[in-house]
Amino acid sequence: MTSVAALERDAQLMLRVREGDAESFALLLERHRTPVIHFLYRMIQNQAVAEELAQETFLRVYRSRESYEPTAKFTTWLFRIATHLALNWLRDHKNSRGEVTLDEPSEGFPTMQVAHSEASVEQRLVKESKAAEVRRAIGSLPQKQRGAVLMHKYQEMEYRQIATALKCSESAVKSLLFRAYETLRTRLAHMA
């Protein structure tokens, strides 16, 4: 979980960006680039689109630097923007792309991984198959449930932060998570 010091440092860095400090923006980018892209990838399941949306996220952060005020955690604000862009993209491409299907591997995911370990071919295939099934299960969740799970599980965000990002109440977030995890438990129970 992000420490209090780290959270305060994010706010301080952003305040410096507000004053025109480009190096502080670079530090924020360095710290948050990967988590944002990974979140967007898990939402969209397309690496190219995820990076495009991540760039748009940071572009909007930079564009609004002059009026930034640390009224909330920087990561909350950051993921609110990212979530907004992801949900818009999914809505705009729902008809042309459809939801993630069972037979389509997500685009951009490395299907052939470089063997750094001595894992056998069979073990690697089992691992990839498991990962693909998890991707499909998460991809089949309704968009807001998906966003809530991704922020809760992979970004370790608090309920209050997730509520802000999804523009709903904390109780609504908990409800989203309960339903999403129940669906995932049922769907992935055979992988236990």
Place this chain on the structure above:
Amino acid sequence: MNRMPCPINDRKEVLLDYVAGRLPAEARSAVEEHAVDCPPCQEFLAEQAVLWSTLDSFESPAVGSDFDKKLYARIASQEKASFWWKAWQRIFESGEPWSWRPAIAASAVFAIVMAVVLIRPASAPYGSGGDAAKVESIRSAGIDVPDVEAVEAALEDLEMLKLGTGSSI
């Protein structure tokens, strides 16, 4: 010692937080003590723990090596944006009261609608020709029509930026 009431129905988030490792030590102990005599909670915790571990297999690809380069190129490109686009942005991103901005955006949209209604060709029934053609005809008459999509995008930005820019709305 007060025993924790069963959270399975009304406070399931406690069980989620336990599996996620986000409970303080005292609360963790309370959950463990409760679960000893509560089969539903035991079952939930066991299944959620398995799911939690399973979800770890959803990995993400490495970030492209040119990500930062592309981002900074976009930033540089934006910095060279036209005077009017920057002026438009300043209206929405300045420290002015938030109540002005919806009014300004609404006025812009109203002006577009009125221009379309008043200037549309007499021979063309309303609704024919498409919005793009109407806007084009207005522009060709020398009237500057703000981009409606830009207005909508700015309103969306307004909504998102409220949190990071100190608005109490």
